[in-house]
Amino acid sequence: MSKQILIVDDEPRMRRFVRMNxxxxxxxxxxxxxxxxxxxxxxxxxxxxxxxxxxxxxLDGFETxxxxxxxxxxxxxxxxxxxxxxxxxxxxxxGADDYITKPFSARELVSRINAVLRRxxxxxxxxxxxxxxxxxxxxxxFDNRQVLVEGEPVKLRPTEYRLLQYFIQNPGQMLSHEQxxxxxxxxxxxxxxxLLRLYVAYLRKKLEPDPGxxxxxxxxxxxxxxxxxxxxx
Numbered sequence: 001m002s003k004q005i006l007i008v009d010d011e012p013r014m015r016r017f018v019r020m021n022x023x024x025x026x027x028x029x030x031x032x033x034x035x036x037x038x039x040x041x042x043x044x045x046x047x048x049x050x051x052x053x054x055x056x057x058x059l060d061g062f063e064t065x066x067x068x069x070x071x072x073x074x075x076x077x078x079x080x081x082x083x084x085x086x087x088x089x090x091x092x093x094x095g096a097d098d099y100i101t102k103p104f105s106a107r108e109l110v111s112r113i114n115a116v117l118r119r120x121x122x123x124x125x126x127x128x129x130x131x132x133x134x135x136x137x138x139x140x141x142f143d144n145r146q147v148l149v150e151g152e153p154v155k156l157r158p159t160e161y162r163l164l165q166y167f168i169q170n171p172g173q174m175l176s177h178e179q180x181x182x183x184x185x186x187x188x189x190x191x192x193x194x195l196l197r198l199y200v201a202y203l204r205k206k207l208e209p210d211p212g213x214x215x216x217x218x219x220x221x222x223x224x225x226x227x228x229x230x231x232x233x
Contacts, residue, residue, distance in 0.1 A: 004048050006045065007019060039059075048074070051113070119158065137209070167227035172228070
């Protein structure tokens with residue numbers, strides 16, 4: 001059965017535009033005109049992905065996303081106004097999986113939806129040990145998708161987990177921005193360095209003893225990032 005996408009936007013013309021183009025790609029589409037209806041439909045219909053506008057009356061997109069996250073881990077793509085960096089960062093902080101800035105093309109929207117669905121469905125295989133003890137404070141158990149810092153579990157979002165997984169699979173190597181974006185997010189994202197910087201910052205905040213003085217993830221200025229060269233089993 002084809003994937004179901006929930007479109008949440010208070011503008012009927014935008015909903016029609018998105019619906020028409022997604023249905024041309026063989027996707028099933030449902031609609032919500034406000035945040036309350038969106039939360040209800042997420043619970044009742046269990047869509048595969050939500051496309052959520054930021055600027056809506058009553059509950060705005062951020063408030064709606066917070067309510068969705070209380071009920072579901074469904075992937076969410078936020079629609080933001082071009083140039084509003086704070087909106088994009090706030091959406092990612094609240095648990096959005098991606099964002100698209102307006103105006104956007106139908107081709108870009110479909111590409112982003114497919115990329116997010118791939119990330120949710122596919123997880124690159126672990127090539128070596130399924131339990132990696134990076135050092136005396138950081139342990140990653142790939143079998144159970146669990147990350148432990150000083151013995152305590154740390155909750156990572158799916159994209160944070162995939163980024164950490166790719167780092168751990170390539171210890172000590174300089175990984176370019178393009179390489180990380182392509183392998184973790186998909187080839188559609190190779191120019192989105194800001195997205196990579198945000199997620200590196202999220203990982204550092206959750207994993208590093210001092211995020212301002214990294215122990216695990218190092219910045220290679222102008223080139224990419226490098227994960228500490230731990231001893232592999």
